[in-house]
Amino acid sequence: MTATKMSGLPLVTPTGRLIAPAGLPREEFLANRLAGIGGSDIAAVLGMHRHTSPIKLYLEKRGELPPLPRPAWLEEAADIGSDLEEFIASRFARMTGTWVEPIGTLQHVDRAWMLVNLDRRVEGCDDGPCFVECKNRSEYQFEDWRDGVPDEPALQVHWGIGVSGYSHGHLAALIGGNKFRHVRIDRDEQLLSHLVEAGERFMKRVLDGDPPPIDGSDATTELLAHLFDVHPDAIRELDPAKITPLLAERDRLKAEVKEREQQLSEIDNQLTAELGDAEIAQANNQILYTAKKNGVFANKRFEEAHPEIAARLRKTVSVLDVEAVKEQHPDEYRAHRARVIRPAKPRKKAA
Template identity: 50%
Template sequence: MTTAPAATVTPSGVVIAPPGLDRDQWLAARRTGIGGSDIAAVLGMSKYTSPLELYLDKTGELGDVPRSPELEEAAFWGHKHEPTIARVFAERTGLGVVEGPGMLAHVERRWMLANVDRYVIEPGERMPSSLLEIKTRSAFQLDEWLLGVPDGPALQTHWYLAVTGYSHAYVAALLGGNRLVIHRVERDEQLVEHLVALVGEFWQRVLDRTPPPVDGSEATEELLGHLYKVNADAVTVADPAEVLPLLERRRELKARETRTADELREVDNRLKAVAGEAEIVKLQGRVAFTWKQNGPLSTKRFIAAHPDLAAQYTYSVDALDTKRLAAEHPDEFRAHRARRLVVPKESTAA
């Protein structure tokens, strides 16, 4: 018996999971492909998720990696503001806005997934003809959003266009809680094709269980700090062909870092000498640089110069007694220590 193909609910999108799934079911559905929120990570453009972390997530190998409280808080408020932003978008544009039928996949490439925030209905029409992506961002990003949709949300929106088959989309961003910016995004077919090709290569890695290379991002650094359960004093016998070139490259970079720091300090010292007693240095009628006495207080010098005054402003604070904790609960102390990479100076020796 032949199974009938699923009916599309957008020009090229089919429903693969209904709304209202519990978290475990939703996460399982997400692991069947690549969604819009994954695109920046696939392309190495995410500040918070590296390609390696995304790969491990999709293969089910990631385990329990803690998410930062800041991200959790941002996600919470983004979810809370979403209905309000959708309603105000409809009021200001005159367009209809409806919730969707659940998680979508591309009708032919089922690994292309989309969790669309809202669908948009033109006046006089009954069916949606585009989609609405909703964002909540800091006021510090207002200038960037006034120029257009930033790269990350723009790529996510184009991914949704790729999945749904729509010709355009809308992005509504609430900046700082009191400024709504709305942009219409036209489908760029070349960009869509490029995204599908690049993301398809990543998804093939997932299917083949071929992890992406470790990169130099902060997200990967954070991941590696949580990824492995440490086996105390365990030894790995490494392949010299792999490790020796890395150690040599590290030595070169550290030496360059030292030279750069010395050169930068020399330039800064020469600029300070130019300023002398002045706090502001102008060049051709404009401020070139400043050297103001507005840095951190040198507490040691202040206490030595004004001990009585310092005593008036000295107070006690609650602090964790790490030495006693380490002595009385060594296992718990060790389990929560950060790992440090230490390379001996003679590391390049054969």
């Protein structure tokens, strides 16, 4: 059923109708997501999602996103996160003296395109009914959670508050398998107003077939790498009025990056010179900076300075023979090469 056909369902939260129960098969769950903007979508709408960009989300909502390879590590992380959701929710309940239960996918009573799949409804909270979102995160992300909440899950909770109509929500996270954090997030009308406006503009783009601008995120780069079946040496006529300014801005930015890199190297060299043979700089018993010998190892310089040691300590490493792939499987080789922008050199004017 589409979102518009759900309008007769009763409210299960102050402003949320239950349009799908918890535990739906993955295919049905993903199909429901196409009807609007969900909690995991709002960060992408704002360009703040780690793995999804606005253009990728737009194509997904339009049903125009081709099947994309999903990294094995990301698939495994999602599966483990799903398995641990019950543990995280139960631990949250024990630590807060509440009880939790699955709820499912909600639709806003007045805005059918506003959807959210809440992990658990919470009962017994001192300030009334609410919900908790459960996250499993790696040890590498611990610093992001030490003194607060990363933007992406915080936005997801705010969106859940907006759809459900609750006064607050909770976020519970298991980090590195042995550190548990939970925070309460209160309703912020100003932020919710901004999120609703952004979501509404995005849904209008989806319905009007008006794609958002191409951004520079890793998610968009990855999308473009798989979006087109590139034909070797194919030519497409483009509008120079649109392309020429882009190429000029690209040249300007590359020159600026080079200049900034040179300026940064100059400052680093000055700081290194100030230290001399020391590794730690301090003033008034406070450390200012360090310059320890813990950077990249200079293989070539080492081999030139100590050829005997280098010869004795060489080891054989198993690596993919890229040249053999290129020769024996040219189509597969080309499909996995990155596209590189190389502006054409200006033509010389005839004398």
